[in-house]
Amino acid sequence: MPKTLLVTVDELVPEFIQLQKRGRGNLVFAHMERAVEKLSTMYQEAWVQAASGASYPGLPFVINSTQYQRTIKRRQISPMIWEIYSDYTTKSGLGVTDLLEKGHGLIDLKPGLLRGPKSRAGKEGRYNIVAFRQGVPGSDPFRNNPMPISVYKTFLQEVKQADAQRKAGSQPIPGTSYTSKSSATPGDRSYTWGARFDKTSQLGRQTKQIKEKGKTIGQYAWKTGKYAGMVRLQQSTSRSQRGGYMTFRIVSSRSDPSSWIVPEQEPWPIRKVVTDFMRPFAEGILKEALEADIR
Numbered sequence: 001m002p003k004t005l006l007v008t009v010d011e012l013v014p015e016f017i018q019l020q021k022r023g024r025g026n027l028v029f030a031h032m033e034r035a036v037e038k039l040s041t042m043y044q045e046a047w048v049q050a051a052s053g054a055s056y057p058g059l060p061f062v063i064n065s066t067q068y069q070r071t072i073k074r075r076q077i078s079p080m081i082w083e084i085y086s087d088y089t090t091k092s093g094l095g096v097t098d099l100l101e102k103g104h105g106l107i108d109l110k111p112g113l114l115r116g117p118k119s120r121a122g123k124e125g126r127y128n129i130v131a132f133r134q135g136v137p138g139s140d141p142f143r144n145n146p147m148p149i150s151v152y153k154t155f156l157q158e159v160k161q162a163d164a165q166r167k168a169g170s171q172p173i174p175g176t177s178y179t180s181k182s183s184a185t186p187g188d189r190s191y192t193w194g195a196r197f198d199k200t201s202q203l204g205r206q207t208k209q210i211k212e213k214g215k216t217i218g219q220y221a222w223k224t225g226k227y228a229g230m231v232r233l234q235q236s237t238s239r240s241q242r243g244g245y246m247t248f249r250i251v252s253s254r255s256d257p258s259s260w261i262v263p264e265q266e267p268w269p270i271r272k273v274v275t276d277f278m279r280p281f282a283e284g285i286l287k288e289a290l291e292a293d294i295r
Contacts, residue, residue, distance in 0.1 A: 004083060004085065004271070005043065005047070005083065005084045005085065005271040005274060005275060006077070006081055006082070006083050006084075007036055007039045007040045007043055007081070007082045007083075007084070007282065008036075008080065008081045008082075009032060009036060009080040009081075009286060010080070012279070012282050012283050012286050013283065013286045013287060013290055015287070015290060029079075029080070029289075029290075029293045030293065031289040031290070031292040031293045032080065032286065032289045032290055032293055033079050033080065034289070035285050035286055035288075035289035036079075036080055036081070036082055036286070037076075037082065038285070039082070039278070039281075039282050039285060039286070040074045040076075040082035040084060041074070042278060042281065042282075043074075043082075043084045043274060043275075043278055044072055044073070044074050044084050046274045046277060046278055047072045047084060047086075047270060047271075047274050048069050048072050050063070050270055050273070050274065051063055051064070051065055051068045051069045051072060051270075052064055052069055056273050056274075056277055057273070057276075057277070058269060058272070058273040058276065059268060059269070059270070059273055060266040060267075060268065061266070061268065063100075063268070065140075065141050065142060067088070067140045067141070067142065067143075068086070068088050068096065068142065071086045071087050071088035072084070072085075072086045073085060073086070073087065084274075088142070090142070090143065091143055096142055097270065097271070100267070100268040100270065101267055101268060101269050101270065101271065102267060103264070103265045103266050103267035103268065104262075104264060104265050105212070105264045106210070106212055106261055106262070106263065106264050107261065107262040108260065108261050108262075109251075109260040109261070109262065110251055110255060110257075110259070110260040110261075113128045113130060113251045113260065114126045114127070114128060114251065114252070114253065116128065122252065124252070124253070124254060125252060125253035125254070126252070126253060127250055127251065127252035127253070128250070128251050128252075129248055129249075129250055130248065130249050130250070130251055131246050131247075131248055132145070132246065132247045132248070132249065133145065133244055133245070133246055134146075134147045134226075134227065134230060134245040134246065134247060135147065135245075136152055136245070137149040137152050147226075147227060147245065148203070148204075151197070151203060151227050151230075152245075155195075155197050155227075155230065155232070155245075156232075158175065158195050159175035159176055159194065159195050159232045160175060161175065162174060162175030162194065162195050163175040163176055163194075173193070173194055173195065174192065174194040174195075175194050175195045175232065176194050176195075176232050176233070176234050177191060177192060177193045177194040177231045177232060177233045177234065178191070178192055178194075178233065178234040179191055179233075179234075180192045191233075193231060194231060194232065195231070195232070196229050196230065196231050197227050197228065197229060197230035197231075198228065199224070199228050199229045200224070200228065201224065201225040201227055201228045202224065202225040202228075203225040203226065203227050203228075204225045204226025204227055205221075205222050205224065205225040205226065206221070206222050206226070207219065207220070207221040207222070208220055208221075208263055209263070210258050210261055210263060211263065211264060212264060213264075218257075218258045219258070220256060220258035220259055220261070226247070227247065228247070229247060229248065230245055230246065230247045231245070231246055231247075232244070232245055232246075233245075233246050
């Protein structure tokens, strides 16, 4: 699997190398240079299309991400070499393309969560409260996990109404939740909880097949929907105040063994697929350009 995606004459048109070996490297290859530049835009467009939901032979699943599309760029390395690349990274700085091309096997999060620094001791063993950030519609799907616009509009309206009533002097619960006591230790923090999205909501509820190397080894169904119990939690700094939408789920020693397993993901070999798809077009275009230059 290539680590870079290059449009290079040497690899696509062996005849060009033979010309140089025969001492004809002093020719002006104006047509070739323009052809390589043109091809770089075609390779870029093919990659963008794959990130826009297009299905290419060799890609096991479809991706449609506006943010990913915008990061697919090209740059000139030399007159006869262009590179097509993506500088899209996760919040931790890992390359999204590298992660997609690598894929991963089953990942069981439960042991690590119960041993982690935020886990707590309970009457029936250790447990952990795991927070999930729910992004607003239109935000980056790889980073922010955007919720449906119908959920966002409905819940935001409820939150704003409750906050307005409280600000006017009424005593209902606030719409926006906030941290009322901060602490480096999770168990010592206190929160004033405001409005919550329907705790019985089944929106976004999933049933996942647990597979390993193509073989189904189990199945798990979520007990509630993805947005059940969601809150708008105020996140304030000295410079600004902003709200984040959060859901919270509990993992404990009694949790279903399959409940915290991240299913395996096949590699998404985008650079190899684009290279293979474009090869016949590239070879034809470059050979025509070479013939035009040596006439």
